[in-house]
Each structure stands twice: as structure tokens, then as C-alpha cells.
Amino acid sequence: MSADTTTKLVYMANQIAKFFESKPHDEGVAGIASHINDFWEPRMRSKFFEIVDAGGTGLRPLVLEAAANIRRPVAA
Amino acid sequence: MKDFIIPDRDFGTPAAKSKTMVTLTIDGFDITVPEGTSIMRAAAEIGITVPKLCATDSIDAFGSCRLCLVEIEGRAGTPASCTTPVAPGLKVHTQNAKLKQLRRGVMELYISDHPLDCLTCSANGDCELQDMAGAVGLRDVRYEAVETHFKAKNTSGEANPQYLPKDDSNPYFSYDPAKCIVCSRCVRACEEVQGTFALTIEGRGFDSRISFGAKTDTAITSDCVSCGACVQACPTATLQEKSIIEIGTPERSVITTCAYCGVGCSFKAEMRGDELVRMVPYKHGKANRGHSCVKGRFAYGYASHKDRILSPMIRDSINDPWKEVSWPEAMEFAANRMNGLIAKHGRHSVGVITSSRCTNEETFLVQKLTRAVFQNNNTDTCARVCHSPTGYGLGQTFGTSAGTQDFDSVEETDVVILIGANPTDGHPVFASRLKKRLRAGAKLIVVDPRRIDLVDSAHIKAAHHLQLTPGTNVAVVTAIAHTIVTEGLFDEEFIRTRCDWDEFQDYAAFVADPRHSPEATQLLTGVKAEELRAAARLFARGGNGAIYYGLGVTEHSQGSTTVIGIANLAMLTGNIGRRGVGVNPLRGQNNVQGSCDMGSFPHELPGYRHVKNDSVREVFESLWGVKIDNEPGLRIPNMLDAAVEGTFKGLYCQGEDILQSDPDTKHVAAGLAAMECVIVHDLFLNETANYAHVFFPGSSFLEKDGTFTNAERRINRVRKVMAPKQGYADWEVTQMFANAMGAGWAYTHPSQIMDEIAMLTPSFAGVNYERLEEMGSIQWPCNEQAPEGTPLMHIDGFVRGKGKFIVTEYVATDEKTGPRFPLLLTTGRILSQYNVGAQTRRTENVVWHDEDVLEIHPHDAEVRGVRDGQFVKLASRSGETSLKAKITDRVSPGVVYTTFHHPDTQANVITTDYSDWATNCPEYKVTAVQVSPSNGPTEWQEEYNAQAAHSRRVLAAE
Numbered sequence A: 001m002s003a004d005t006t007t008k009l010v011y012m013a014n015q016i017a018k019f020f021e022s023k024p025h026d027e028g029v030a031g032i033a034s035h036i037n038d039f040w041e042p043r044m045r046s047k048f049f050e051i052v053d054a055g056g057t058g059l060r061p062l063v064l065e066a067a068a069n070i071r072r073p074v075a076a
Numbered sequence B: 001m002k003d004f005i006i007p008d009r010d011f012g013t014p015a016a017k018s019k020t021m022v023t024l025t026i027d028g029f030d031i032t033v034p035e036g037t038s039i040m041r042a043a044a045e046i047g048i049t050v051p052k053l054c055a056t057d058s059i060d061a062f063g064s065c066r067l068c069l070v071e072i073e074g075r076a077g078t079p080a081s082c083t084t085p086v087a088p089g090l091k092v093h094t095q096n097a098k099l100k101q102l103r104r105g106v107m108e109l110y111i112s113d114h115p116l117d118c119l120t121c122s123a124n125g126d127c128e129l130q131d132m133a134g135a136v137g138l139r140d141v142r143y144e145a146v147e148t149h150f151k152a153k154n155t156s157g158e159a160n161p162q163y164l165p166k167d168d169s170n171p172y173f174s175y176d177p178a179k180c181i182v183c184s185r186c187v188r189a190c191e192e193v194q195g196t197f198a199l200t201i202e203g204r205g206f207d208s209r210i211s212f213g214a215k216t217d218t219a220i221t222s223d224c225v226s227c228g229a230c231v232q233a234c235p236t237a238t239l240q241e242k243s244i245i246e247i248g249t250p251e252r253s254v255i256t257t258c259a260y261c262g263v264g265c266s267f268k269a270e271m272r273g274d275e276l277v278r279m280v281p282y283k284h285g286k287a288n289r290g291h292s293c294v295k296g297r298f299a300y301g302y303a304s305h306k307d308r309i310l311s312p313m314i315r316d317s318i319n320d321p322w323k324e325v326s327w328p329e330a331m332e333f334a335a336n337r338m339n340g341l342i343a344k345h346g347r348h349s350v351g352v353i354t355s356s357r358c359t360n361e362e363t364f365l366v367q368k369l370t371r372a373v374f375q376n377n378n379t380d381t382c383a384r385v386c387h388s389p390t391g392y393g394l395g396q397t398f399g400t401s402a403g404t405q406d407f408d409s410v411e412e413t414d415v416v417i418l419i420g421a422n423p424t425d426g427h428p429v430f431a432s433r434l435k436k437r438l439r440a441g442a443k444l445i446v447v448d449p450r451r452i453d454l455v456d457s458a459h460i461k462a463a464h465h466l467q468l469t470p471g472t473n474v475a476v477v478t479a480i481a482h483t484i485v486t487e488g489l490f491d492e493e494f495i496r497t498r499c500d501w502d503e504f505q506d507y508a509a510f511v512a513d514p515r516h517s518p519e520a521t522q523l524l525t526g527v528k529a530e531e532l533r534a535a536a537r538l539f540a541r542g543g544n545g546a547i548y549y550g551l552g553v554t555e556h557s558q559g560s561t562t563v564i565g566i567a568n569l570a571m572l573t574g575n576i577g578r579r580g581v582g583v584n585p586l587r588g589q590n591n592v593q594g595s596c597d598m599g600s601f602p603h604e605l606p607g608y609r610h611v612k613n614d615s616v617r618e619v620f621e622s623l624w625g626v627k628i629d630n631e632p633g634l635r636i637p638n639m640l641d642a643a644v645e646g647t648f649k650g651l652y653c654q655g656e657d658i659l660q661s662d663p664d665t666k667h668v669a670a671g672l673a674a675m676e677c678v679i680v681h682d683l684f685l686n687e688t689a690n691y692a693h694v695f696f697p698g699s700s701f702l703e704k705d706g707t708f709t710n711a712e713r714r715i716n717r718v719r720k721v722m723a724p725k726q727g728y729a730d731w732e733v734t735q736m737f738a739n740a741m742g743a744g745w746a747y748t749h750p751s752q753i754m755d756e757i758a759m760l761t762p763s764f765a766g767v768n769y770e771r772l773e774e775m776g777s778i779q780w781p782c783n784e785q786a787p788e789g790t791p792l793m794h795i796d797g798f799v800r801g802k803g804k805f806i807v808t809e810y811v812a813t814d815e816k817t818g819p820r821f822p823l824l825l826t827t828g829r830i831l832s833q834y835n836v837g838a839q840t841r842r843t844e845n846v847v848w849h850d851e852d853v854l855e856i857h858p859h860d861a862e863v864r865g866v867r868d869g870q871f872v873k874l875a876s877r878s879g880e881t882s883l884k885a886k887i888t889d890r891v892s893p894g895v896v897y898t899t900f901h902h903p904d905t906q907a908n909v910i911t912t913d914y915s916d917w918a919t920n921c922p923e924y925k926v927t928a929v930q931v932s933p934s935n936g937p938t939e940w941q942e943e944y945n946a947q948a949a950h951s952r953r954v955l956a957a958e
Ligand code: SF4
Pocket: B179, B180, B181, B182, B183, B184, B185, B186, B187, B210, B233, B234, B235, B236, B238, B239
């Protein structure tokens, strides 16, 4: 995974988080997870989990909280 | 080919709207009509045509020609039937000895000052003066006029001062003053129908002449926007389409739909053989009511332009020249490549891009190709780059992405908020209808960084122009909500019954926070607090309030949030669910709505149903006999990222030019260059085709059957008026390709595709070609609950049940100005060009816009030493380009503006890859830039042009 893609995905996840941060906490966490589940293609989610598994550098806290509810893609 | 000769009678004056009915007698026949109807129209309704010259039913009667005289028992004189309204019990005579004599006298006067060259006149056979001479039985003209307007020289050979030469300056129509009867229909059409006020009558009596504004103005130098309404209204050859002058009169007409913008105007394509003679807006078209703009009426020349590619072409590498091949060869080549990629890299390594310009049926097939044949969900559409936030925002708040109204609704609007849209350029026919309503007294609030024409134009002045800093929409919309909530201007009754009250409380508490007040945000937004408060009060208290918005809302990193904010405003003020109100996205391309409806997005099947829903997939799986992937596919930017990463290899792109229309050109080019099979299906070798291996030539909207769905969800028929020049309609090409890949499809007509759509999609269940034939057009949802379609949404309740208020926190875009890039660039479009310009650049429309220019405020120009008309370099952190500067105070200091209609400009080299948080709709509307004087094209432009020229080489077929 190129540094470029990582930066992009982190950026996108954080952008989503900024919208949901203004919601009540639980709703926000659920909102991020379902948004990423609904709109991110498995390749993107795989890379997202590579980032999370490597410590989630750069991701906003709410994204990290939501990660538990994001579907890990089954290996293709 | 089906031929539709629809009698399009002229009733002389517009229909009256009154509910009170009046009965009278005309020539011994009883007739009952609405109060306010003219006697002329009443007579026409029972089939009696009173002779007329200055009246036509698209405009109000004026009563100047005196040909339509009638007698009314018990009334003195001979009133004009066009200006005399009906009254109960009138006994009207339209024909008797006295009337006959009077009418002949009138005609004699007209004809004595009119050239008698009927046989060679371009209006021969289509001239009302000629018709009327016949109708009144004019047999000779007893005197020869001494003074005329039509003789270039008088009898002694001196120049006639009354003679004016023909004005041929407009590329599409000519004005020949010699044939003018000064009936003023053209003037009234320009005012009432178009709302431009370009024409006036100069002088009085015998001296009166039609003129394009000032005496020295020609059609092309005047304010005229070339909509053609005057040409259509003119009863003589004075204002005449040049195509009629060149070809002659048409012999049949076919009703079809404009392929340019989301208004979706209906047209009569008037034909002679298979030659298109002219396009005339169709009076019974429900989107346009007989009006059109310059693009739809005149700019169809691209369909027969020499640049059109008519043979399929292939090549091994994008460095090779193209090789023309037969259709079967092209199909085999394309299918082998795609199959090879799937075999090697898996079924997720390929995908499609559907077009917002093609028909619903064609789009449906393209997404079916990826879902059923490639077996993935990698489908996206250019709607991604314009209205995807509308889908998200309205879906969340109301439960459906649908715009809530039809265009007729504007006739009952009292206050309009227009935000991030420029309808006089982008949606001209809607703009004309809006202007008509504004002239009748409705109020307008414009929210736009730029002073668009509607802020201040002929007989129109916006009540408020909130000239915000680009990128601050959310802050402005929230400040409007703040004002409405804190000043208690909201519609509590509506909110209690129609929305979730608890959610409203949270929302109200959020917006009421002082940090959202206009005073707190004015520094950020650049909008004066008092102005904003006044606008908010006007909207909340001014009667029926409607919000219309465009790409200036969606193409931002907070695009979806602004759409949510707009929906909140409508609910807050109770402006949903009846005529005259609503939330109205003005969609850009002709079939943006349709391409979204048809399942072009990677996460949803046709009808906006997420691929994760088992029950929905099952419906498709059982009909198509394949397994549908339950994971969302890649969106355009994700496809390009994946291509650069090496996991996405093949693309079938129909009718879109992503290299020109998508942001960050360099990234798009890199993505395309990394793919191993790019199939472009288009009319022209577009910019994307520079990176393609296969080219399928496309067919124009004149060459195929199908449907387009406009911004009001109206499904309009597109009808084939001529055979496809390259052999196949686009849906046939997609089918051939699918079958080459083993699909086994067997559609023989687009109506069968629509039947399949109806079977699979509940909101289309009641749609089929027969119903469309009967009803003319249908607004979805159309099904058992709404057999006639649905002009207005959410009448008794929101689609999702209770309307949902959602808080809208302003998040500043990361695209910020700084010392290197101190200006904000925003982009837009202009009337005469369309989107990336592939079509309009190939028409005479270039006379209005032959290049993109950069608008810059005088202050910013001065400090940079930029002069008007001079080349400037425009640079952002993504790249740089050059174009000419135009100094104007339409933009605020700190803001620059350009259009993106010409590939040479490469405006998208400048735009960045920032995008909407929810949908990845690119942030076209805000880019930090620097402007400096320059001598010409940048290195990138030159490199690009060299690559394009190299790539466009075609080897002649052996
Ligand atoms: S140009 Fe045509 S419509 Fe206008 S006044 Fe002359 S004849 Fe009438």
C-alpha cells in the first residue's frame, strides 16, 4: 500500500468522523461504522484495517471506536 | 419509424386559469369557457379560427393588428376578439359582410408595404401573413405605397431611408426588417416567455421598427441570448431560422427530448426526409411549456459534425495509432481483453462508468453489464461529480433523494432561495419561468459567491444577495436556521405533525447556540449579519418558500451537509408537501436523475436500494439468473486509486469524459494510463479516449429510442428521428459487447428494457412505453399507489415517515488560502456551452464563448499587474494552467471564477482531490490559487496537447 493511499483513506475516514462528531456519542460511532460499511468497497476496507491494525496512526478517536463495528472484508 | 403529427393549434391567446365558467354564443354555437378567456380563444375551442396577426397563444394579447375584429350583438363597433374577454350571454359574430370588408382593408394596408416575393420567400408555406391574405380573400391591392420599408431604393433610384438591410449576425436566425409587419409578437415573446427584454419597438406609427436594444445593436451584440422564442412567435419570414432558409420547410415532426440539461425540454424535431430541419419546443411539453434555450433549439449541429467517429477502433497500446475495424472485430478484441483481465486479476478488477447523457435504458444496461456479467458492483457515473450529495442528504432527511416539486410549482412560489445555482446559464428554461414569477412579485434570495445575472437584470432584482466566501455554505445555511429558530419564526404545527419532535429539539438547541448566529459567523462567511437575518425572516414569513440549488451546494467537501441543511430549512418553515414550496435540486446534465435512478452507483441497485439487502438482490438474482455481489463497488475516484495501485485494470466508459470532467486531471490521467483495457463509447474521440484501447462510436439522441428523466423526476420519451449514423444505437452496442462476453441478452427494442426496469423497481412499476405514449411523460414514483405518477412528493407525510432534522456542524475545508495561494477559485458554466463542451464546441455556439476566461476582481488584478484580456497563469497546489483574464466586480475581492468548457483550459488541472465527506463528490467549487501574468500556455498544456494529438492518430482502414 502506497503512502499516498494511506493518507487518502485516513483523510476520508476522518472527514466522515467530523460530521458524526456533532452527534450524540453512540449515534456518531454507529454512524461512522455504517457509513463505511455501506460505501467503502472491500479493498478500501482491507486497507483501512491494515492502518487500524498497525496502530491507527492519524485516525480520529471516533473512527478507532467505530472500527469494531466495521466489517472486515473476507479475503477475496 | 413512428411518425407523430400532433395538431398544434394556435388558440390565439393563453388559456385562462379561472374556475368560474362563462357561457356565450359564437356564430350560433354555445360555448362554455373559463372567465377571462378571450373571444378569440373561445371561438378557437369550437373550431372557429378568427383571422389574426398580432396574437399567438404563447403571449398575452396586444390588439394592434385589427384583423381579428368581431361583432357583438348589442355592443357598438367591432372589438378585437383577442383583447375582448368573454361575458355571459354574449352573442358574437365572427364573419359578416362588414367584417369581411374591414379585414380586407387591413390586409391591403399590410400587403402594400410588404414585398410580394412569396414564391422564393423562406417562409413560403409557413407564413401567417400569406395565410391571412388567403383567409380574408384578398384578391388585389388597389394602391401602390409611395413610401415602403422594403424597397432598398425608391423609384428615382435614391436610397430609401426606411430600408434596413438584413441582420445575419446571429448564427442561427436572421432578421430581415423588410418583411416585418411590426406585430410586436417577438418583443412580447422576449419579455414574457424568455424574460430577457432584448427587443424593443423604436419609433411610432409608420416609423416604428423592431430593434435589438440600441440603434447600433445587431442581434449578436445585443442582450439577446438566442433562445429563439421571438423566431417562433414571428408570423412572417422576418425572424427566421437559417436552417429553414437553407433547407426549406419540414414535412413531418417527431416529439422528443432535449439531450442537454436537466430541464428536459420537449421538442418537435421537424424533419424533411432524414434531415433535421429545425427543433421547435413543444407546447405541450410539461417541463418547458413551449420554450427552450439556445442549446436545445439550435445547437444540434454536433450530431452531424465531421469530428464524429463512425467506425469502431482498436489499438494494442495507447501509444499506437487507432485502427478502424468492423463491429464484430472490435467486440471480439474488447471482450478478449476484458475476459483476460478478469481471468488474471479477478472479477473485481474491471468496472463501468455510466453516462448522464445516455438514456435510462442504456444506463440500465451498462450497470447490468457490470453487475450481471462482470459480477461486481464497480459502476459509477458522472452524477458522482455533481449531485451525489443530494442523494445522500435528502435520503437521510426525507427518505428519498427525489426533488420534491415539478417545475410548474414555481408559479405559486412567493419566496425563492437560490443557492449555488445559476439558472439563467445552467437551466435557462427554468430561469425563464422563475423570472416570470419574480416579475409577478415573488421575492428572490440569492446565495452565491458571484453576482449571477439574476441578482440584477432586466425587471428583476434580488431582495437579498448573500455573497458568501466559497466553502462556507454550511455556516450560512445554519445561520439562517439560527435566525429562524431564535426569532421564533419556525412552523411549529408542521414540525409537530410531520417531523420527529425530539430530533427537532436537539437540532433547535444546536442551531440556537450563539456561535451559529449570523453575527458570529459573518467574518467567516463574508455575509453581513443584518442582510442574512433579513433574508431569513423573508423566507420564513414570506408565504410559500421554495429552495432551488445547484452544484455550488454539492461540489464541496461539505456538500452533503449543506443539502441536509437545506432540507432542515424547508422542514423548519413548513415548506414541503404542497405546490409552490419544496427542495429542488437543479440537476446538470439531461439524465443525471435517470442515471442515478437506474442504479449507476456502486452501492445501490436500480431504485436506490442498497446491495446489502438480501431481499432486493434476490429479485435481481432470480430474473437475471446470476449472483449479485453484496459488497459496494468502487466509485470513480476509488477506481482511479485502485488503478494506480494495480488492482483495477479494465473500464468500459459510456458517454462520459472523466479526463476532462473529473478533478485533478493528473491523477485521472495516471489512473487511466495504468489500466490495460479502457473502452470509450462516445460520439467523439474525447479526452478520455486518449487513454483508451477500444473506441465504440456512439449514437446521438436523434438516432435512438429511449427515455430521459429530468430534474423533476419526469420520464420523457426520446424518439428516433433518423437512423444511427454509425449503425447502432448505444443500447445495441452495449448489448453486443455484453453478448461478446457471454451474456446472451436479446433485447430488440428499448421498451423491453423499460419493462424490465419496471419489473425490478417499485417506483417504476407503472411505467411503460404505452403509458408514456398516452400521458406524454410520467413523474416517478409511478405504481399502484400513484398510477398517474407523482408531481409533488411528501404530501401527507415524508417517504421515511417523520422528517428528520440533522445537525449541520460547519467544518472548514482543508483547501485554505495562504501566502502561496491567496485566492479562492470557484467554477461554473455559461449558457451557450454545455458541460465539457464536447457537443456545443462543435456547433456555432462558439460565437458566444470561444474560450474559458478567468474572472478576477479589479483590486486583485491591479495588485498583480493583470490586464483585461491578458493571458494569466492560474496555479494551485495540484497544477497550473493559463487562460485569459476578465476583470469584473461580479466576483468579490479574493475570489476568482472560471468555466470549464474547453479542454485547452484544463481547469481541472487546478482543482484538487478534496471531496465531499459522504459521497466523494469532488470539491470543484473551492480551490486555493494564485494568479500571475503570463505569456501563453503552460508546459503542462503543451505536453498535454502533444500527448492528445499523438494519441488521436487514426490509421485509415486498408
Ligand atoms: S419581427 Fe416578426 S414578430 Fe417581430 S414585429 Fe416583425 S413580423 Fe412581428
